[in-house]
Amino acid sequence: MANKPCMYFFTFYAAGHLMSMIEFAKRLSSFGNSFSINFVVLMEPDERNQLGSPLCSSYLQSLQAQNTPFQFHRLPSVEPPTSYDGIPELVGFYVRSYLPHIKAQLLASPSPISALVLDVCASDVIDVANELNIPSYLYHTSTATYLALVCHLSCQEDENNLKDFSEAENINVPGLIPIPSTCLPNDLLNRNSGSYKWIMHVGRRSNEAKAVVVNSNIYLEKTSMKALAEGTPLAPDMTIPNIYPIGPVISLGKNKSKEQECLKWLDRQPMKSVVFLCFGSMGAFNVSQSRQIAIALEQSRHRFLWVIRKPSNELVGYPSDGNLDELLPGGFIERTKERGLVWPSLVQQTDILSHEAIGGFVTHCGWNSCLESLWFGVPMVAWPIYSEQHLNAFQLVNEMHVAIAMEIDRKEGFVSAKELERAIKCLMDEGSEEGRSVRKKTEEIKLACRKAVEVGGVSYVHLENLAIELGWKEVHSQST
Template sequence: MNKKPCIAMVPSPGLSHLIPQVEFAKQLLQHHNEFIVTFIIPTLSPLTPSMQQVLNNLPPNIDFILLPQVKNIQQSHDPAAQMKLIVKHSIPFLQQEVKSLISKTNLVSLIFSIFSTDAYEVAKQFNLSSYLFYASGAVPTSFYLTLLNLDDSISSEIEFLESAYETVNVPGSIVPYHIKDIPDPLLCERSSLEYKSFLDVCQKFSLVDGVIINTFNDLEPEVIRLLQEKEKPCFYPVGPLHRNESNCEDNINSMCLRWLENQPPSSVLYVCFGSGGTVSHEQLNELAFGLELSGKKFLWVVRVPSKVVSSAYFVGEKDDPLDYLPSGFLERTKENGLVVPSWAPQVEILGHGSIGGFLSHCGWGSTLESVVNGVPMIAWPLFAEQRMNAKLLTDELKVAVRPKIDDESGIVKREEVANCVKRIMEGDESLEIQKRIKELSVGAAVATSENGSSKKALSSLASRLQNF
């Protein structure tokens, strides 16, 4: 009896990278049960409760293997470089597990996340097909491929753009992207860990058999069309891939949803900077005063402030975030707001009828969850490709507004926060934004329907995986 083809998936470290790849695996197996999937997971430290819960709830045809925790790696404030290092140091362990899987199963392919690209060499070593799973959209994908076309002149081109204050044209996009919109690592010194790590990621796009992207045709139609015209690699827009439920403590879940049940329809602004985003203490105060000044209802997930915008990505919080809020803020806003420390059931919150807006860091997972639920956004990007996502949302799709940063202080002032809240929650501009994002929500549903473009892309990928 022939064994089912097995696919090994290597996610980048971190919950926000694990979740979309798990959702992709579920979708693949739901429609193509001729496969089995095993996750091989690089680790730096013990799993967080949230990650453990995701893995414990995997369906029977998805297994997982935890690689040994890596030790003594060079520290970096850049999450991408840190994740790349974790995976790089895990490669010997990955080789062992892949060899073991080959002896037990009909292993045909390695599918790895954007910062797990060192796994490509393992795929080559064992003659497996290789696919890059990019949990973000088509615009940054197209931009990375544009950089590849510059070959060895990547850094000099970036330096020129920066010095000339020029814009970057992304093939298929109708708006130009400014040099300040591109991911930070590409603006670092050529010798830096951050730059080298990101450059390696860009180069892998041209080597793999295919690239799986978490987007759909109505969201980025022209960019996707141009990507799919390329001979190699093949591109598979299979999104939106998103969770149906949050991995959250029941008491927090119940508290948030109970509070929302008592609010009028479309009256609440949800405020959250993703699974690892943080702002400075000064910015935290201005955000708090701005929410208060707006007079609108809000549900705010607060984290301990930090000058490093990604500080909560790998390190848990020891202090109580609520201790950092302005004096008297919680008492003054208790009728209008609910403040939750560190974590909240985002999927259920964005799907609730009381939500009328989302102040978001523009991580792609949060962006898709907002689009799927038809929730207008305030775009507040922090790091990675989030500024490119924000540009897409505000200037091209026009489903979000973006607060202006004060030139002197470098932060968003309270008056600007209040103004942005009102822009998406009331008035004619708000109605136009709501109309556009509801149309995208319908497009997302059509793409993932039985004969939708994303389902067809998934079937095309499954056929290639099976016939390798």
């Protein structure tokens, strides 16, 4: 149709954002073809910006091979910021620089634009949406608890009285279980930082959207979902918009070409016998920590598949393939070859987690990885590294009861070999009471999450209601 209305989705060239947003758009499009879907990917790598995620690149290639009918638009390059104190502030500077180009892109659309769907981190695009009289929706790729925390803190902010959160044992958010200050996201620890202030700005802007879509559900986060729905006690100075919890939204596409040998090795292992260690697209450890991991794996006597990468020297950079001679103790590969595999490059994580040989997952607790692990019923050992992962780990252990906690040096992010060995044994040993409890709860949540996204499930109903609100004709006709 020549004048078929369209929707624009704004996301970032980062695996935890781009993949989740596109999978969300796929789910919406399953209700029919009332709209054409357009994507604008911010912070794409170019000659000025080298923040290229290898996972994003491979995912977009697979999307192209599937002939997904989404249109992707590139904005002109912008000058990268020269000074910032963390990734959130860096993103904020980029978004503001893109605003004139975003406005021009939307004005040039040959079709009427029905709505904008914005990654929460791109919430300043609301200014352009308001100017052009286009409804805006926010898509939150992390937990409902993190959203509730930010909404609450942004209402309590007093610029003249910024105290360090370390002075308090717990952060008390109405409706949520008390959050230890040691479990706060990295970027919320320093209340005088530019990144903290930018996150508070994003929190205050969330009440300007027509609705917020959250990649979670009530089975995962009952308390925070209720707190967000009630609104006022959580954020008395804000009007929290409608919340659509539609999760888990994950990419389940298969891409086995590079991991074939890895998967063949898993095929030879007993069911649920292997602990999988993988730390996301940006997670990697130095030589000292890598050797502690090796010692723990050797001492645990459990089968393992370990994805090992070499950290980047840049503040915002992606790890490279691991140099095993440099990162591992001498003789480790030979001593463990009968029960372990060290994999020095990226893997398609869902291919691994879905394999019947996997019995546990040592994870950095990125939310997408957590959702993937729960979808396949794999219990976890929580090893948070950056961003909001410490908060995610707290929830996995204390609210969802699907992970084993570890003692982590928060300042250095260091975990001893003895502590990792204890956690792996606790998770994997048949005689571990805590391990049995975590495995049982993980299986319960797996079944609940799968039921939630089926037709008639709670997440499906929220998605359908959102589609009706957006004006998807096929849904509207089915529901009337």
